[in-house]
Amino acid sequence: MDKKINELLQLRQEALSGGGFKRMSARRAQGRMNARERVDMLLDAGSFEEFDMLKTHRCQNFGMDTRQYPGDGVVTGFGTIDGRLVFVFSQDATVLGGSLSETFAEKICKVMDMAASAGAPLIGLNDSGGARIQEGIESLAGYAEIFERNVRLSGVVPQLSGIFGPCAGGAVYSPALTDIIMMVRHNSYMFLTGPKVVKAVTYEDITTEELGGADVHTSISGVAHLAYDSEAEIINGLRRVLSYLPQNNLESPPWQNNEDSTEREVLELGQVLPPSVNQPYDMLKVVIPCMDKQSWMELQPDYAPNIITGFARLGGASVGIVANQPQHLAGVLDSDSACKAARFVRMCDAFNIPLLTFVDVPGFMPGRQQEHQGVIRHGAKLLYAYAEATVPKITLIVRKAYGGAYCVMSSKHLRGDVNYAWPSAEIAVMGAKGAAEILYGREAAATDDPQEFLKIKEQEYQDQFANPFVAAQRGYVDDVILPERTRFRLCRALGMLGDKRSERPTRKHGNMPL
Ligand code: HXC
Numbered sequence: 001m002d003k004k005i006n007e008l009l010q011l012r013q014e015a016l017s018g019g020g021f022k023r024m025s026a027r028r029a030q031g032r033m034n035a036r037e038r039v040d041m042l043l044d045a046g047s048f049e050e051f052d053m054l055k056t057h058r059c060q061n062f063g064m065d066t067r068q069y070p071g072d073g074v075v076t077g078f079g080t081i082d083g084r085l086v087f088v089f090s091q092d093a094t095v096l097g098g099s100l101s102e103t104f105a106e107k108i109c110k111v112m113d114m115a116a117s118a119g120a121p122l123i124g125l126n127d128s129g130g131a132r133i134q135e136g137i138e139s140l141a142g143y144a145e146i147f148e149r150n151v152r153l154s155g156v157v158p159q160l161s162g163i164f165g166p167c168a169g170g171a172v173y174s175p176a177l178t179d180i181i182m183m184v185r186h187n188s189y190m191f192l193t194g195p196k197v198v199k200a201v202t203y204e205d206i207t208t209e210e211l212g213g214a215d216v217h218t219s220i221s222g223v224a225h226l227a228y229d230s231e232a233e234i235i236n237g238l239r240r241v242l243s244y245l246p247q248n249n250l251e252s253p254p255w256q257n258n259e260d261s262t263e264r265e266v267l268e269l270g271q272v273l274p275p276s277v278n279q280p281y282d283m284l285k286v287v288i289p290c291m292d293k294q295s296w297m298e299l300q301p302d303y304a305p306n307i308i309t310g311f312a313r314l315g316g317a318s319v320g321i322v323a324n325q326p327q328h329l330a331g332v333l334d335s336d337s338a339c340k341a342a343r344f345v346r347m348c349d350a351f352n353i354p355l356l357t358f359v360d361v362p363g364f365m366p367g368r369q370q371e372h373q374g375v376i377r378h379g380a381k382l383l384y385a386y387a388e389a390t391v392p393k394i395t396l397i398v399r400k401a402y403g404g405a406y407c408v409m410s411s412k413h414l415r416g417d418v419n420y421a422w423p424s425a426e427i428a429v430m431g432a433k434g435a436a437e438i439l440y441g442r443e444a445a446a447t448d449d450p451q452e453f454l455k456i457k458e459q460e461y462q463d464q465f466a467n468p469f470v471a472a473q474r475g476y477v478d479d480v481i482l483p484e485r486t487r488f489r490l491c492r493a494l495g496m497l498g499d500k501r502s503e504r505p506t507r508k509h510g511n512m513p514l
Contacts, residue, residue, distance in 0.1 A: 011053075011054050011070050012053065012054075012070075014069070014070045015053045015054065015069075015070035015071040016036070018034060018035065018069065018071075018073075018092045018094040018095055019069065019073075019092065019093075019094030019095040019096070020094065023094035024094050027093065027094060027165075030187065031187060031230075031231075032093075032127075032164065032165065032187060032231065033164075033231050034092065034094065035074070035075045035090040035091060035092035035093075035125065035127070036075055036090070038090050038125045038162075038164065038231065038235065039075055039077075039079070039088055039090045039125065041231075041232065041235045042079075042081070042088065042123065042125070042235050042238060042239065043079035043080060043081060043086070043088065044079065044080045044081060044082070044083065047079035047080040048077055048078075048079040048088075049077050049078055049079065050075060050076065050077040051076050051077050051078075051107070051110060051111065052071070052076055052106075052107045052110065053070060053071050053075075054070045054071070055070070055071065055072055055103055055106075055107060056068045056069070056070060056072055056103065057072050057101040057102065057103040057104070057132075057135075058102065058103065059101060059102075059132070059134055059135050059138070061134050061135070061136070062134045064134050064135075067096070069095045069096075071092070071095075072095065072101055072103045072104050072107070073091065073092045073093075073094075073095030073096055073098055073099070073101075073104055073128075074089055074090065074091050074092060074098075074100075074104045074107050074108060075088075075089065075090040075092065076088070076089045076090075076107045076108060076110065076111045077111065078111070078114065078118075078120075081239050081242055082239070082242075082243065084120075084121075084242070084247060084254070085118060085120040085247070086115075086120055086121045086122070086123055086242070087111040087112070087114055087115040087118070087120055087121070087122045087123070088111070088122070088123045088124075088125065089107070089108045089111055089122075089123075089124050089125065090124075090125035090127075091124075091125065091126055091127045091128040091171070092127070093127040093128065093129075093165045093166075096132060097128070097129035098127045098128035098129060098165065098171070099128060099129045099130060099131065099132035099133065099139070100128060100130065100131055100132055100139050100142055100143060100170060100171065101132045101135050101138065101139055101142065102135060102138035102139060102141065102142045104132070104139075104142065105139070105141075105142025105143065105145055105146055106142070108124075108146055109142075109145050109146060109149055112146070112149040112150075112153060113149070115153065115157050116149075116152065116153055116156065116157065119156075119157060119247055119248035119250065119251075120157060120247055120248070121157050121158040121159070121160065121242060121245065121247065122153065122157060122158075122159045122160070122178075123159075123160045123161075123162070123238060123242075124159070124160070124161045124162070124174065124175065124178065125162045125164055126161055126162065126163050126164065126165075126167050126171055126172075126174075126175055127163075127164040127165035127166075127167065127188075128165075128167055128168075128171035129166065129167075129168050129169075129171070129194075130167070130168040130169025130170050130171045130172075130193075131143055131169055131170050139170075140170075143169075143170035143173070143174070146170070146174050147170075147173060147174060147177060150174055150177035150178060151177060154177065154178075154179075154350075155249055155350035155351075156248060156249050157247070157248045157249070158179055158180075158242065158245040158246075158247075158248075158351060159177075159178035159179050160178060160179060160180045160182075160238050160241065160242065161174075161175035161178045161180065161181045161182070162181075162182050162183075162184075162234050162235070162238055163175065163181060163182065163183040163184070163188040163189075163190055163214075163224070164184060164187070164188050164231060164234070165187065165188055165189075166188070166189045166194060166208055167188070167189065167190050167191075168190075168191055168192065168193055168194050169192060169193060172190040172191065172192065172212075172223075175190070176223065179245075179347050180225050180226075180241055180299070181217075181223065181224040181225055182224065182225060182226045182227070182228065182234045182237050182238060182241075183213075183214035183217060183218065183224045183226070183227050183228070183234070184214060184227070184228055184229075184230065184231055184233075184234050185213070185214045185215065185227050185228065185229050186209065186213065186214070187231075188213075188214060189208045189209070189211065189212040189213055189214075190212045190217055190223060190224070191208075191211045191212035194208065194211075195207060195208055195211055198211065214227035214228075215227060215302075218300065218302050218303060219302040219303055220303075221303075222300065222303040222304065222336060222339070222340060225299045225300050226299065226300075226301075227302075240297060241297065241299075241311070243256070243318075244297065244311040244313075244318040244353065245318070245351055245353070246351050246352055246353075249350055249351060249352065251352070252352050253317070253318035253351065253352065253353055254318070255316045255317055255318075256295075256313055256316050256318075257316055258292050258293070258295070258313065258316055260292045260293045262314075262315040262487070262488060262491035262492075262495075263488050263491075264487055264488070265484045265485065265487075265488070266289045266290060266483070266484055266486060266487050267484050268285075268289060269286060269289060269290075269483035269484055269486055270483045270484055272285045272286055272483075273398075273399060273424055277399065277400065277426065277466070280326045280327045280330065281326055281327065282325075282327050283308060283323045283324060283325045283326060283327065283331070283358060283360060283398070284296075284308065284323075284325075286323075286358060286398055286486075287308065287312070287321055287323050287358055288312075289487070290314075290486050290487045290490060291312035291313060291314055291319075291321075291487075292312065292313040292314060292315070292316065295311075295312045295313035296310060296311075296312045297310055297311045297312070298310035299311070299344065300340055303336065303340060304334070304336035304337040304339075304340045305325055305327075305328040306324070306325050306328040306329040306330075306331055306332055306333075306334065306337045307322065307323070307324060307325060307331075307333070307337035307338075307340055307341050308321065308322070308323040308324075308325050308358075309321065309322055309340060309341055309344040311353070312356075314356070314487075314490060314491055314494055315491045315494065315495065317354070317494060318353050318354075319353060319354050319355070319356050319494070320344060320345070320347070320348035320353045320354070320355050320356070321355075321356050321357075321358070322341050322344060322345060322355065322356075322357045322358070322409075322410070323357065323358035323359075323360075324358065324359055324360045324361040324409070326360050326399070329365070330362050331360050331361050331362065331400075332361065332362055332363060332364065332365045332405075333361060333363070333364045333365065333379060333382070333405050333408065334364070334365040334370055334375060334378075335370060335373045335374060335375045335378040335379070336378075338375070338378045338379045338381055338382040338408075339378050339381060339382075341382050341385075342378075342381035342382040342384070342385040343385075345382070345385040345386055345389055346385050346388075346389070348389070348391060349385070349388070349389035349390065349391050352391060353391060354391050354392035354393070354394065354494060354497065355386075355389060355391055355392070355393045355394070355410065356394050356395075356396070356490065357386075357393070357394070357395040357396070357409055357410035357416075358395075358396050358398055359395060359396065359397045359398060359399075359400075359401045359406075359409045359410075360397075360398045360399040360400050360401075361400055361401060361402065361405040361406070361409055362400050362402050362405070362431060363402045363403040363404065363405045363430060363431075364379055364403070364404055364405055377513050379404070379408065380513040381512060381513055381514070382408050383407070383408045383414070384510070384512050384513060385512075386408065386409075386410050386414045387414045387415070388504075388510065388512075390500075390502035390504060391500075392417050392418075392493075392494060392497035392498075392500050393410050393414075393415065393416045393417050393418075394416070394417060394418045394419075394420075394490060394493050394494065394497070395409065395410040395411065395412075395416045395418070395419045395420065396419075396420045396421070396422070396481075396486065396490070397419070397420070397421040397422065397425040397427065397468065397471075397477065398422050398424065398425065399422070399424050399425060399426060400425075400426050400431075401421075401425060401426065401427045401428075402426070402427075402428055402429065402430050402431060403428075403429055403430050406427055411476070412475070412476045412477070412478075413476070415502075417493070417497050417500065418478055418493040418496075418497070419476065419477045419478050420477060420478060420479055420480070420481045420486075420489060420490075420493075421468035421471065421472070421477040421479075421480050421481070422468070422480070422481065422482075422483055422486075423467075423468065423480055423482075425467070425468035425471075425477075425480070426465065426466040426467065426468075427465065427467075427468060427470065427471045427476075427477075428461075428465035428466065429465075432458045432459070432461040432462040432465070432466065433458050435458075435461045436454050436455075436457040436458040436460075436461055437454060439457065439461075440453065440454060440457045441454075444457070468480045
């Protein structure tokens with residue numbers, strides 16, 4: 001017995017040392033934690049239970065039979081975050097670059113299957129060079145097994161991904177199938193294949209940072225949601241975002257008690273809008289004061305900043321916020337902002353998180369670049385996502401709601417449950433200037449002073465449509481509310497919708513314009 005125990009302790013020690021002291025130290029010198037330290041920091045102290053610590057690969061190619069590491073480069077198991085069950089895997093880049101073997105994939109699939117049957121979130125801490133090149137088809141098959149599970153779990157349990165090192169191939173496609181991706185600046189990368197292969201195939205010289213650094217993916221490609229300066233911060237970010245999400249699609253998100261009264265008047269809201277409708281302002285100055293204090297968590301702040309997406313709490317309940325941002329491109333909808341918001345709306349709908357939409361939108365971005373990029377198809381995604389969503393949908397029109405963008409931004413006609421407008425709201429087919437030019441351009445040309453004529457017509461259009469009252473008369477907005485009472489009215493509406501029921505016709509799935 002003692003001999004067996006010693007053998008076990010020896011194997012455990014080998015597993016704990018990953019790819020060896022030298023590699024561990026080298027990565028530490030780069031400011032990186034090891035795979036187990038990341039798990040320990042992520043989970044509640046002492047809660048981690050590990051599986052398959054002694055599992056090894058079966059590959060014989062390229063001398064791999066002599067390169068065995070107990071655990072095979074991935075740490076898997078379960079534990080808790082704020083007392084809630086989660087399943088986790090953490091890739092160890094010191095073992096063969098964190099590359100994925102058949103065995104490595106089996107370990108991940110095991111915790112994915114457990115997360116599905118326990119109805120608990122899955123968190124992947126990724127640090128891997130992708131499919132283990134020595135294994136070939138077995139590692140590819142392993143990835144495909146993981147992808148299939150990512151898709152099967154999608155919308156069933158939350159799946160979160162942290163990117164901690166250079167991740168390539170399958171190590172980025174699996175995170176891409178998850179709900180939220182977070183990266184560490186200057187120490188983590190995502191690309192299909194690294195700079196060496198890029199150089200060999202296309203002769204292009206490019207650094208890892210330029211190819212797939214955190215700033216690229218959070219501001220240009222939109223692949224990742226958030227970038228942090230350190231591993232400790234990203235781990236905090238993962239813990240925090242989980243607090244807005246339910247354990248699974250059959251549960252409600254956790255409710256958090258807080259001291260912030262739902263009846264709090266927000267007096268500063270009366271001062272946010274600038275004197276002219278053409279002047280920008282920061283929509284976050286409307287959104288954040290309405291929410292419970294300290295509860296705002298923005299997602300993708302640097303990607304398509306003309307639309308805001310994020311989580312917050314209202315009266316303790318988790319809510320998803322979508323808001324036009326007049327401070328960027330006047331808050332116009334374009335291809336990227338429509339995709340960003342559509343994906344967020346679907347995530348909230350999948351996980352029973354009510355949607356609050358703050359509208360100030362001058363329309364869709366016109367022009368060749370957007371049309372050629374497919375703004376029709378991308379804009380349709382957002383329309384589709386809002387129309388399809390059955391969670392409580394509350395909308396506040398703050399200022400402009402023009403044209404198709406009015407329809408898209410959770411309007412009453414897409415089954416918005418409660419639609420409010422501030423007295424400053426303007427709901428029309430387009431801005432007064434454009435409308436006057438189209439309707440009266442020819443007439444104006446025949447006058448002595450076309451500009452003056454158009455100005456008068458513009459004013460007429462403005463007087464007729466630049467208000468929320470026509471919409472209120474039709475019942476397209478349920479009430480015109482005072483800015484300072486916004487938090488109170490939103491909280492009440494949300495409470496009223498707590499037990500909302502909504503049926504959808506039976507079908508396999510819709511055909512979203514991807
Ligand atoms: C086996 C690998 C590996 C891999 C890295 N290593 N990637 N071993 N399979 N995929 C090993 C290296 O041999 C090295 O071992 C150690 O990990 C560290 O690698 P370095 O290159 O020295 O590290 P670094 O300079 O930090 O570069 C990291 C990297 C680069 C950018 C990830 O290693 C790289 O480009 N790897 C290949 C990426 C790739 O093309 N993977 C296949 C993707 S295809 P030693 O023993 O020297 O320490 C795929 C298919 C899935 O994943 C399907 C998708 C749909």
